[in-house]
Amino acid sequence: MSDGTSYGFDTLQIHAGARPDSDTGARQTPIYQTTAYVFRSADHAAALFNLQEVGYIYSRLTNPTVAVLAERISTLEGGIGGVCCSSGHAAQIMALFPLMGPGLNVVSSNRLYGGTVTQFGRTIHRFGWSAKFVDTENLEEVDAAVDENTRALFCESIANPGGYITDIEALAKIADKHGLPLIVDNTSATPFLCKPIDHGATLIVHSTTKYLTGNGTVTGGAIVDSGIFDWSANDKFPSLSQPEPAYHGLKFHETFGPLAYMFHGIAVGLRDLGMTMNPQAAHYTLLGIETLSLRMKKHVENAEKVAAWLEKDPRVESVTYAGLPSSPYYDRIATVCPKGAGALFTFAVKGGYEACVKLVDSLEIFSHVANLGDTRSLIIHSASTTHRQLTPDQQRAAGADPNVVRVSIGIEDPDDLIADLDKALTAATS
Amino acid sequence: MDLPANDELSDYQYRQLLTKTKCFACVGVSANPLRPSYFVIRYLALAGYRVIPVNPAHAGKTLFGEQVVADLASIPKGAEPDIVDIFRRPKEVPAIVEEALSLFPNLIAVWMQIGIKCPEAATLARSKNVIAIQDRCPKIERQRLFGELRMAGFNTRVISSRLKI
Numbered sequence: 001m002s003d004g005t006s007y008g009f010d011t012l013q014i015h016a017g018a019r020p021d022s023d024t025g026a027r028q029t030p031i032y033q034t035t036a037y038v039f040r041s042a043d044h045a046a047a048l049f050n051l052q053e054v055g056y057i058y059s060r061l062t063n064p065t066v067a068v069l070a071e072r073i074s075t076l077e078g079g080i081g082g083v084c085c086s087s088g089h090a091a092q093i094m095a096l097f098p099l100m101g102p103g104l105n106v107v108s109s110n111r112l113y114g115g116t117v118t119q120f121g122r123t124i125h126r127f128g129w130s131a132k133f134v135d136t137e138n139l140e141e142v143d144a145a146v147d148e149n150t151r152a153l154f155c156e157s158i159a160n161p162g163g164y165i166t167d168i169e170a171l172a173k174i175a176d177k178h179g180l181p182l183i184v185d186n187t188s189a190t191p192f193l194c195k196p197i198d199h200g201a202t203l204i205v206h207s208t209t210k211y212l213t214g215n216g217t218v219t220g221g222a223i224v225d226s227g228i229f230d231w232s233a234n235d236k237f238p239s240l241s242q243p244e245p246a247y248h249g250l251k252f253h254e255t256f257g258p259l260a261y262m263f264h265g266i267a268v269g270l271r272d273l274g275m276t277m278n279p280q281a282a283h284y285t286l287l288g289i290e291t292l293s294l295r296m297k298k299h300v301e302n303a304e305k306v307a308a309w310l311e312k313d314p315r316v317e318s319v320t321y322a323g324l325p326s327s328p329y330y331d332r333i334a335t336v337c338p339k340g341a342g343a344l345f346t347f348a349v350k351g352g353y354e355a356c357v358k359l360v361d362s363l364e365i366f367s368h369v370a371n372l373g374d375t376r377s378l379i380i381h382s383a384s385t386t387h388r389q390l391t392p393d394q395q396r397a398a399g400a401d402p403n404v405v406r407v408s409i410g411i412e413d414p415d416d417l418i419a420d421l422d423k424a425l426t427a428a429t430s
Numbered sequence: 431m432d433l434p435a436n437d438e439l440s441d442y443q444y445r446q447l448l449t450k451t452k453c454f455a456c457v458g459v460s461a462n463p464l465r466p467s468y469f470v471i472r473y474l475a476l477a478g479y480r481v482i483p484v485n486p487a488h489a490g491k492t493l494f495g496e497q498v499v500a501d502l503a504s505i506p507k508g509a510e511p512d513i514v515d516i517f518r519r520p521k522e523v524p525a526i527v528e529e530a531l532s533l534f535p536n537l538i539a540v541w542m543q544i545g546i547k548c549p550e551a552a553t554l555a556r557s558k559n560v561i562a563i564q565d566r567c568p569k570i571e572r573q574r575l576f577g578e579l580r581m582a583g584f585n586t587r588v589i590s591s592r593l594k595i
């Protein structure tokens with residue numbers, strides 16, 4: 001046995017978390033399609049329920065296939081551990097759950113996936129939580145938004161709908177100053193392009209539905225903990241630092257040390273919120289993740305080529321891709337995501353809303369879907385779909401103006417993608 | 431086994447240490463089932479190690495089949511520990527390590543739990559060819575290396591294509 005820490009990304013994306021099945025020797029991770037697990041004895045069962053031992057109890061909490069994926073993602077992110085759940089939205093609620101309570105808030109970047117703006121801006125109010133949206137280009141505004149009821153900072157590494165790279169380190173410094181965790185949604189970048197923990201992030205959330213699975217088959221989410229935040233440094237995080245009545249008064253952080261947040265995620269989060277990932281979904285995502293680095297290289301290569309072509313096209317008003325030297329965020333690639341700015345961006349079409357709708361309808365290879373991170377190239381008119389619930393101001397802040405379409409560049413032949421766009425732009429602007 | 435010069439034991443060295451070890455003495459252990467130290471000794475005892483609890487406040491009580499002793503000097507002959515696992519504040523660590531080194535000539539390691547660091551005691555142990563580990567937990571390391579934390583999605587850093595490692 002050698003130390004896994006020294007292995008490269010390409011090795012870890014295939015091997016981390018997985019071992020040959022001890023009973024059968026099966027090399028690919030089996031789909032453990034079971035709800036429950038037989039206890040060795042009554043004492044074993046009691047110890048598992050008391051959190052004195054780690055083991056499988058019930059698939060709402062843990063499952064061997066799902067656990068492989070959780071370890072795989074947490075290893076690729078350089079975290080201490082991970083919890084998988086049913087979707088990226090579930091991951092966000094589960095990530096906030098141990099930190100928040102009625103009257104408390106999260107200070108969040110306003111450059112977000114539209115669904116997150118709605119989840120944070122509206123839905124979480126029903127739990128008594130709230131979000132303060134800030135412009136992360138204005139660090140003084142971010143700092144000033146933090147108040148005594150703030151429990152976390154939140155941002156996306158490469159923000160959806162694209163074109164923006166967050167200065168994670170600058171936000172981490174503000175979070176550190178206030179003794180708060182920084183949560184980074186790393187969905188659009190994936191750990192191949194960006195390692196938020198290296199830049200000071202405390203927690204990572206993912207929609208595994210996107211690049212990690214990569215084939216548009218299953219929805220899923222994941223939370224990764226860096227394991228470095230001191231939850232007991234102050235009294236802001238009682239779920240982790242104070243006695244938990246449901247476990248006879250056990251204090252998670254005192255008992256589990258750096259593993260506390262993850263144990264809480266399973267033992268309280270999954271137990272009581274029940275946003276569980278199923279083993280079939282974990283299986284498809286495990287298959288996808290084996291080729292993550294290969295796909296991401298090709299996604300980035302294609303995105304750079306397509307974006308450069310669009311930028312020169314007279315029918316196109318502007319392209320937001322941060323991988324273009326003209327982007328104001330181009331310089332951040334070197335520090336935040338050195339292997340590339342991802343494959344998600346927007347472009348504005350001359351002719352506005354009408355032209356965008358026509359463009360989307362005229363494409364043959366690009367699919368008109370509300371998803372991203374597929375091997376297939378995807379397109380969506382955000383203002384009429386994913387960002388529809390937002391106010392015009394929110395749409396603008398998120399980069400989803402009415403004359404803008406978002407593309408998720410796939411791994412097809414880039415010349416075919418360009419030809420498809422060329423034809424559709426002609427149809428849209430003629 | 432190989433003797434690491436600092437805290438950075440490799441996973442191979444941790445595995446060797448935890449496989450070779452038969453007996454722990456756990457200094458400062460609590461008899462309260464909710465305390466982390468109780469979690470640790472319960473785990474180590476069930477994992478098959480002999481665990482001698484050391485705590486003057488509970489001397490004479492029995493925990494996991496072993497009588498609690500008041501101090502290291504009270505550990506009976508035949509129960510000399512391979513590892514002295516320390517749950518006491520850093521300032522109390524030097525005296526514990528000095529006593530352990532003088533009492534147990536075959537001691538393999540002194541192990542300070544998470545949150546406990548005492549470089550001076552670690553240096554002293556290493557000068558006597560005894561491994562010193564700081565700010566770590568033997569329960570977590572054993573669970574990590576022997577497949578248990580894997581069941582909960584933790585990053586175990588164990589990569590192997592073999593059926594048994």
